[in-house]
Amino acid sequence: MVRELGFMQATLAATDYPPSFVHTLVELGNRKTLTAAELVELLGLEKSTVSRMLRKLTEAGEIEDIPNEDDARSKTLRLTPKGRKTLRNIDAFATEQVTAALACLTAAQQQAASEGIHHYAAALQSHRLGTPSCVTPLEIARGYRPGIIGRIAQMHAEYYARHSNFGQPFESLVAADMADLMGRLHNPDNQVWVALDGQQIVGSIAIDGEGEGGQAHLRCFILDDSARGKGAGRRLISEAIHFCDERGFRETRLWTFKGLDAARKLYEDFGFVLVQEQEGQQWGAPVIEQCFVRPGERAD
Known part of the structure; x- marks a missing residue:
């Protein structure tokens, strides 16, 4: 899956950005605004790595800082109009990629693939966060x-x-x-x-x-x-x-x-x-x- 989805390449989803940049744009699109600290926790990356990534995305005009109403000492991040356009292109690319693959499966296989990916992703997250039990009782x-x-x-x-x-x-x-x-x-x-x-x-x-x-x-x-x-x-x-x-x-x-x-x-x-x-x-x-x-x- 890593190979087929393009994560082995230097750029992802028909953009000029690596996977971590694309993931950041997707999360900002889903959540509207995020702080740098929230991105560190969400992405599971080092603070210095996230800081460098955010600086490059800001310089590229994809994201911008806005005042944080709850804490004047921190900045809140959101997509710019250019960033929202980039995200639409990412979504279109991903939709075409996934739709083409799912077309090769039956309806039952599509459901099984969806549920399996969901459960596996949740288990990986539980393992990373040290959740006591990764297995949901049947x-x-x-x-x-x-x-x-x-x-x-x-x-x-x-x-x-x-x-x-x-x-x-x-x-x-x-x-x-x-x-x-x-x-x-x-x-x-x-x-x-x-x-x-x-x-x-x-x-x-x-x-x-x-x-x-x-x-x-x-x-x-x-x-x-x-x-x-x-x-x-x-x-x-x-x-x-x-x-x-x-x-x-x-x-x-x-x-x-x-x-x-x-x-x-x-x-x-x-x-x-x-x-x-x-x-x-x-x-x-x-x-x-x-x-x-x-x-x-x-x-x-």
Whole structure:
């Protein structure tokens, strides 16, 4: 991005100015007026560097000093008519550059790019300022919501295509199973939870409580790559296990595949024990299927 946006060049955005000068003009345009001290903090540059930059921009006729009504000892900076014209040219150049790039993306990809850049910029700022936590906790929500079936199928398909080389048969099976389960949520023994980043589903888990003899099945546990490392997996399993204990199931079972070590560690942390392994072919590629069981309070 640094290379493609032109930050490796001596000048930026079709101007004769380096990136720090362009950034200053943009900030002055957005905020109307700023002091030199405010620019030092805003840009994260040394005071001497900002002073030299402001002197050159003033000499070029891009900015001017005006009296500071709150402090006569300091000066407030604003754009001149020439500076406002330069900023319009910068905005036009940036708009054309970004619009041309976004035209190559789908609407969903555009949204993902926008949200990703926003979150990454905020995280970089938090790190620079020493904010105690750069990670915003994900929300855990319960129950059906529009798009949940397709999103769960998508997350499964993308992850297992990379991990196990699964293809269309697996994605179709997950989608059909989730469509069936979502149609049975009226039964109080069934439930689904999702992890949300804003309005985007980035994780899921479900309990199908209609097994024989008071048995429940933990299903569709998956995390998007963007949700890993944020504690969402543990929180989702905790919600599901708490639900199972409340409903009093005799036991809770889950099926998974050998090699998913991070998920297995979570299962075992919550009391699941491996009880069965077998070869499986029905997913589109050969795997070793594993069955884990967690006894419930009603277990004999």
